Structure formats: structure tokens, C-alpha cells
Amino acid sequence: MASSLTKDSASTTGTEKTFFGHPRGLATLFMTEMWERFSYYGMKALLPLYLVAPGGLHLSATTATAIYSVYLSLVYLLALPGGWFGDRVLGPRKTVAVAGAIIMLGHLTLALPSAGLFYAGLGLVAIGSGLLKANISTMVGHLYDGPDDPRRDGGFTVFYMGINLGAFASPLIIGTIGEEVNWHLGFALAALGMALGLGQFLLGSRHLAERSAVVPTPLSAEERTSTLRKGLIWMAVAAVFYGVVVLTGHYTLNWLLVPIAVAGLVIPVWVLARIKRDKDLDRTEQSKMSAYIWFFVAAAVFWMIYDQGGSTMSIFADSSAENSVFGWEFPVSWYQSVNPVLIMALAPVFAWIWLALNRRGKEPSTIVKFASGLVLVGASFFVFLIPLTIAGDGHKAAALWLVAIYFVQTVGELTLSPVGLSVTTKMAPAKYASQMMGVWFLAVTAGDATTSLLSIGGVELNGKGVVAMEAALAVAAGVAVWMYRKKVKELMGDVH
Structure with a gap:
């Protein structure tokens, strides 16, 4: 092939x-x-x-x-x-x-x-x-x-x-x-x-x-033995713990979901804190890590909303949307093809726009691009309120409303995700150069872990009040990043 x-x-x-x-x-x-x-x-x-x-x-x-x-x-x-x-x-x-x-x-x-x-x-x-x-x-x-x-x-x-x-x-x-x-x-x-x-x-x-x-x-022979021993010990602890929970009749699905969701929040915080407190980092690297935390938190908020396109919005489409175009019905899962086709269509356009603005000395800074991504993903959920209102009145929402939401989210993704990958490599301390891309992925982990904990807590994520709060949170975060752009820029040092 x-x-x-x-x-x-x-x-x-x-x-x-x-x-x-x-x-x-x-x-x-x-x-x-x-x-x-x-x-x-x-x-x-x-x-x-x-x-x-x-x-x-x-x-x-x-x-x-x-x-x-x-x-x-x-x-x-x-x-x-x-x-x-x-x-x-x-x-x-x-x-x-x-x-x-x-x-x-x-x-x-x-x-x-x-x-x-x-x-x-x-x-x-x-x-x-x-x-x-x-x-x-x-x-x-x-x-x-x-x-x-x-x-x-x-x-x-x-x-x-x-x-x-x-x-x-x-x-x-x-x-x-x-x-x-x-x-x-x-x-x-x-x-x-x-x-x-x-x-x-x-x-x-x-x-x-x-x-x-x-x-x-x-790994050296000693490291291999130590790693294997520690892994087996943790596996044994987990097996004994869950065995007791099951045998005593207390097991529910939350016994599995909650620890993973909590780990999804605790581990990213622990990893960032460990790097930030590393005494091997010089003053410049410490400053860049302080700036990076701003980007990391912003990205976590972004992915918390963005990834609900496959869960909250998909479940809404299944129950409350008119999944048809000009009378032709299609499966709900087809909505998940909207983002990749938009990415393929718009990514070259964005690359051209950034280059054209750069030649004129008007390309937005990394901070402004991040702020724009947050505002856009928040705006997408403000748009989501429209089909939610239509469905609340007993009608089926048109498919194009959902497509519009995915479009706004994709534009937001193109202003934040590629920039995040780039700034991660630029701001990574030399000691953690090969690990920082994994740290960037932890922002997705933190965002999705937050969503899972809200759902485990019984929060109806497709409720208009919750959607409006998430939208407002993202927009407020975007505005905050923009307002403090000079301070973050100072922390970034020679990274632009």
C-alpha cells in the first residue's frame, strides 16, 4: 500500500x-x-x-x-x-x-x-x-x-x-x-x-x-530490577485493595473512575511542581517555567471544553438533534469527521496567514494566539446554548448548529494547539528537553480529568447553566491571559 x-x-x-x-x-x-x-x-x-x-x-x-x-x-x-x-x-x-x-x-x-x-x-x-x-x-x-x-x-x-x-x-x-x-x-x-x-x-x-x-x-541491571520490583509491589497493592472492595460488596464503577480522574489532575500538578522546584535549573529556565505554567493552565481549560465535542455534544446530537441535511439522515458518529476535514482545509490557510502577517511585522504573539484560542472555545459553547434552547422547547436542533460549534472549536484549536507544541519545545529546560512534550500532553489529561470528575459528581454537562459557566470560564481565562501578556512575555525571556 x-x-x-x-x-x-x-x-x-x-x-x-x-x-x-x-x-x-x-x-x-x-x-x-x-x-x-x-x-x-x-x-x-x-x-x-x-x-x-x-x-x-x-x-x-x-x-x-x-x-x-x-x-x-x-x-x-x-x-x-x-x-x-x-x-x-x-x-x-x-x-x-x-x-x-x-x-x-x-x-x-x-x-x-x-x-x-x-x-x-x-x-x-x-x-x-x-x-x-x-x-x-x-x-x-x-x-x-x-x-x-x-x-x-x-x-x-x-x-x-x-x-x-x-x-x-x-x-x-x-x-x-x-x-x-x-x-x-x-x-x-x-x-x-x-x-x-x-x-x-x-x-x-x-x-x-x-x-x-x-x-x-x-536501564542498568540494578535499575531494571528495582523498576520491576516497584511495579510488582504497586500491582500487588492494587490487586489486594480492589479484591477487598469487591469481596466486601462495595465495588462500583466509581472505584475505578475516581482514582484515575484524581490522578489525571494530581500527576500534572506534581510533574510541573517537580520541574519548577528543580535546583539544577538556572534563573532563566525557572522564569520560562513560570511562564509555561500560564500556557499549561490555559491549555487545560481549552481541552476540557474541546474534548466534550466527542461526549457532551455527541450525546446531545443523539437525543436532541435533527441529524440530517436536506432530508438525508446520517449517523451521529459522522459529526466526529467534521473536525479533521476542517483541520485539513484550514491548517494551510492559517500557516499562510501567520507568514503573511509576519512579513508585515503584525503576526500575533504566542500569548495572543493562546488567548484567542481560549476565547474561541468559550464562544463555541455560547453557540451551543442555541441548540440547547431549541431542544429545551421540544424541537430538534438543526445539524448545522453543531457543525458551527465544531467549526469555531477547530479555529480555536489552530490558534492554540500548534503554538502550544512549538512553545513547549522553545521553553523546555535543557534537562527536560525530551520530556516536555509529554508534559504538554498532560494539559489534555488535566482538562479531561476535570470533565470526568464533574460528571462523576453528577453535574449535567449538557445543561444550559453549566455550558454557559464553562463558556464564561474559557472567555475569562482568555481575557486574563491577554491582560497579563506583558508579565508573561517578561517571564518568557528570549522566547517570542
Whole structure:
């Protein structure tokens, strides 16, 4: 499949093949990520609908949102140990292969008609996704001759397109099969997608950089023994604790959801505090970390609202929206294809706008872009109040209202997410240069953990009052970031 996308390069040998002018290994990683995202986003589109459906687990909307948010929180939380595992144990290439197998097994477990196994399947997909997410991007970087290779940025752009192609196609295919035919068949189709991705990764791995097979900083024998012992001790403690809870008849789903959600808030705070208090950091690095905390908190607020597009809004669409265009009805899961198609359409436009403004000396600063992203995601929930009001009057809200919300959120994402990735690499202390991308993902964890805790507490996230409060919070946070932009800019030092 990938070989059909290659072409002869302009190399001196005339025999080396490239992938649209990039190293041949990019085709392998492009296809792996595309199929992994196909499986991930397809299952994600089905998840909240299956949780509330009478033919699914038939849970309440609040419980479904809590499970969905905890799951997303766990995926991004596990990206941090996933990166550590690739760096210290197996190396990126073997870690991605293992991750693909775990993800495929998780989707197959979801395909089994068993409520108990369903949660185990979610756990496996989360573990595999955390392992893969942290390592596959690293291997893209390995294909190029250092950070100054002129093809590097273009390579990551091509790779990013693979993510969005998979994310766009999967709700249309997996969502349709899951909703219209059989839920578990949809989950099985997600497993098939991951199997295709894993198969072509194994076949095409010979085209990857040799560095991808190397363990950068392997554990010593003593560290390996100590890590294994600590892991087994914590597993034993968890097994004994949950065994007692189950045997005494006190176990409910919240015994699983609450600890993960709390960890999703505590761990990001602990990681940031540990870095901020590190005495090895000089004054400039300490100042940049103080500024970074502003961006981190802003991003957590952003993702708290943004990720409800797959839970709160999806559940609302299932019960209260007229999911049709010009009389043609479509599955609810198709809404999840709106964001990736908008990303593919608008990302080049935004790149052009930033360059054009930069040439004129008018490009907004990183701080202003972040503030704009927060205001926009808040505005999207103010728009959400309109279909909520329509549904409250006993009518079905038009599908275009939901599309409008996703459009505003996507514009907000394009002003905040790429900038956040960039500023993370620029402001990272030298000691934590390889870890800071995992720290950035923890902002998503914190946002989704907050959503899950609200849902566990019984808060109706699709209530007009709650939606208005979240919208106002995001706008207020955006205004606060903008008002304190001079102070944050001073803390950032030479980073612009």
C-alpha cells in the first residue's frame, strides 16, 4: 500500500526511493499512524453512543461522559511513561510494534459482547495508545539529518496529514457499521484497521532509521530490577485493595473512575511542581517555567471544553438533534469527521496567514494566539446554548448548529494547539528537553480529568447553566491571559 505512494528521488544513485521527496520510512510511519488513528477515532466516535444506547451498556449521560473523559485522560497520561519505556526499555521501534499489538487486542476485546471485558478493552487501547503516541513521532524525527534538515518540518506536516486522514475516514466507516449494523462489529472493524497498520509497519520497518531500533538510555541491571520490583509491589497493592472492595460488596464503577480522574489532575500538578522546584535549573529556565505554567493552565481549560465535542455534544446530537441535511439522515458518529476535514482545509490557510502577517511585522504573539484560542472555545459553547434552547422547547436542533460549534472549536484549536507544541519545545529546560512534550500532553489529561470528575459528581454537562459557566470560564481565562501578556512575555525571556 505504501509503496504505491513512492517515487524516484533525485539522489545521485537514481535508485533510492522517497515518499513525496521525503525518506522512504516516512511512508511506513504515515500509514501506521493513519491506520492507528482510523482505529482510535472510529472507536472514540462510537464509545459515548454505545455507552448510552439501549442496545449498548444503557448508562446515563453523566456516567457515559465520565467514562469517555477518564479514557481520554488516561491515553494522554500514559504518553509520559510510554516515552520513558521507549527511551529506557525497548527503543521506539519495538515499542511501537508492541503498542500496535496491544491496541489491536484492546479493540478485539471491545468487540466481545461482555460489559466486564469492555472496560478491560478500553484499558488496553489506552495503554497501547500511550506507548505509540510517545514514540512514533520520535521515529519521524529520526528520518532526518538533525533539526536543521530543510525537509524536517515538511515531513511532520505530511505525517500530520496521515493523522487527519485516519480521523476523517474512521467515523464515516466504523461509525456507520457500529450504529447501523452492530456495535461490536464496529469495534471489530477498528481492530482490523490497527491490524493493517501493524502489518505494514512490520513489513516496512526496514526503511526506518537505524536509530529507531536503539534504546537511547537503557536501564542498568540494578535499575531494571528495582523498576520491576516497584511495579510488582504497586500491582500487588492494587490487586489486594480492589479484591477487598469487591469481596466486601462495595465495588462500583466509581472505584475505578475516581482514582484515575484524581490522578489525571494530581500527576500534572506534581510533574510541573517537580520541574519548577528543580535546583539544577538556572534563573532563566525557572522564569520560562513560570511562564509555561500560564500556557499549561490555559491549555487545560481549552481541552476540557474541546474534548466534550466527542461526549457532551455527541450525546446531545443523539437525543436532541435533527441529524440530517436536506432530508438525508446520517449517523451521529459522522459529526466526529467534521473536525479533521476542517483541520485539513484550514491548517494551510492559517500557516499562510501567520507568514503573511509576519512579513508585515503584525503576526500575533504566542500569548495572543493562546488567548484567542481560549476565547474561541468559550464562544463555541455560547453557540451551543442555541441548540440547547431549541431542544429545551421540544424541537430538534438543526445539524448545522453543531457543525458551527465544531467549526469555531477547530479555529480555536489552530490558534492554540500548534503554538502550544512549538512553545513547549522553545521553553523546555535543557534537562527536560525530551520530556516536555509529554508534559504538554498532560494539559489534555488535566482538562479531561476535570470533565470526568464533574460528571462523576453528577453535574449535567449538557445543561444550559453549566455550558454557559464553562463558556464564561474559557472567555475569562482568555481575557486574563491577554491582560497579563506583558508579565508573561517578561517571564518568557528570549522566547517570542
